[in-house]
Amino acid sequence: MTKEERRLRELRGKIDALDEKIQALLSRRARIAQEVAHSKARNGDKYFYRPEREAEVLRRALERNRGPLPDESVARVFREIMSACLALESPLKIAFLGPAGTFTQEAALKHFGQAVETLPLGAIDEVFREVESGNAHFGVVPVENSTEGVVNHTLDMFLASSLKICGEVALRVHHHLLGTGATSAARRVVSHQQSLAQCREWLDAHLPGIDRVSVASNAEAARLAAADSGTLAIAGDSAAGLYGLTILATNIEDRPDNTTRFLVIGDLDTQPTGADKTSLLLSGKNRPGALHRLLAPLARHGINMTRIESRPSRRSIWEYVFFIDIEGHVRDRKVAGVLKRLEGEAAFYKCLGSYPKAVA
Numbered sequence: 001m002t003k004e005e006r007r008l009r010e011l012r013g014k015i016d017a018l019d020e021k022i023q024a025l026l027s028r029r030a031r032i033a034q035e036v037a038h039s040k041a042r043n044g045d046k047y048f049y050r051p052e053r054e055a056e057v058l059r060r061a062l063e064r065n066r067g068p069l070p071d072e073s074v075a076r077v078f079r080e081i082m083s084a085c086l087a088l089e090s091p092l093k094i095a096f097l098g099p100a101g102t103f104t105q106e107a108a109l110k111h112f113g114q115a116v117e118t119l120p121l122g123a124i125d126e127v128f129r130e131v132e133s134g135n136a137h138f139g140v141v142p143v144e145n146s147t148e149g150v151v152n153h154t155l156d157m158f159l160a161s162s163l164k165i166c167g168e169v170a171l172r173v174h175h176h177l178l179g180t181g182a183t184s185a186a187r188r189v190v191s192h193q194q195s196l197a198q199c200r201e202w203l204d205a206h207l208p209g210i211d212r213v214s215v216a217s218n219a220e221a222a223r224l225a226a227a228d229s230g231t232l233a234i235a236g237d238s239a240a241g242l243y244g245l246t247i248l249a250t251n252i253e254d255r256p257d258n259t260t261r262f263l264v265i266g267d268l269d270t271q272p273t274g275a276d277k278t279s280l281l282l283s284g285k286n287r288p289g290a291l292h293r294l295l296a297p298l299a300r301h302g303i304n305m306t307r308i309e310s311r312p313s314r315r316s317i318w319e320y321v322f323f324i325d326i327e328g329h330v331r332d333r334k335v336a337g338v339l340k341r342l343e344g345e346a347a348f349y350k351c352l353g354s355y356p357k358a359v360a
Helices: 003-042 051-064 071-087 103-112 124-132 152-157 193-198 200-206 218-227 237-242 290-300 333-345
Strands: 093-097 117-121 138-145 164-172 176-179 188-191 211-214 231-235 246-249 259-266 276-283 305-312 320-327 348-356
Touching: 003 071, 051 071, 051 164, 051 348, 071 103, 093 103, 093 124, 103 117, 103 138, 103 164, 103 259, 117 124, 124 138, 124 152, 124 259, 138 152, 152 305, 176 218, 176 237, 188 193, 188 218, 193 200, 193 211, 193 231, 218 231, 218 237, 231 237, 237 246, 276 333, 290 305, 290 320, 290 333, 333 348
Parallel strands: 093 117, 093 138, 164 348, 188 211, 188 231
Antiparallel strands: 138 259, 164 259, 176 231, 176 246, 276 320, 276 348, 305 320
């Protein structure tokens, strides 16, 4: 045996010893998690999953990280550990905008880990209804893309729904061109309308003159491409594997930082973590300067507004409501004081929830 072979055997022995310790610690952690669940049950706490606690664990893991693993990998490992431990006592059912293979499912698994039951649904309003009825513990829906803007249907659902925002997921979205044959035989490219828009420049340059057809989801596009050699799909890795398609071109999105934000919805109030957002739904009174009056308290008290969108209220024509995200939690003293002033100034006021900012 050479010197390098002996060195390799020695290093592998160290890895094996570490693996044994890691597995023993994982088992110990799982047993303690079971004790936590039993304690909650005795106290009448029906919520085994707490978004603020998971965010706290993840942030601590990232603070401790000194490499060589990147933060994203460390976060993924700890998410799966928490997901598996939680499933020992109370497996979660997560509704999402389907079918299987969509980026929304990918976001759901990124947030909750693999040890959950996912429930694909055909429309955003169906996701809300499943969670409202108690058939799913939480739902995951898209709300905005860094390139193409907001998903109006999601915003509109909050006007009537009693559900709260319990968390958010930021997912880097990479689009691939998928098919069963060569691009030269293609008659059309199919995908969700937002994905087609996010890849417009690439399609203009590489597939000019080919019909572009909008369908309900990227996963549906992949299904169609799998059934027809003349159809190409724009979708992600999950859809490619699920439908057995070949990746003909990778990362065809026009912006390399293309990111979609998803919301986690449920019937749960989260506790402050120190790194939170609060989402609001407001409309101003019908008088000059109404929007300025609504927003002025935020500026006066140093509350950072990270997003504002307007939508028709659907109560009367030319009446609008504003969806606003601010930094901070509704239980923070400064935020609570400002929200009280906003409520007094607004013709319509609804707090959609305070929740931890997305982690890795």
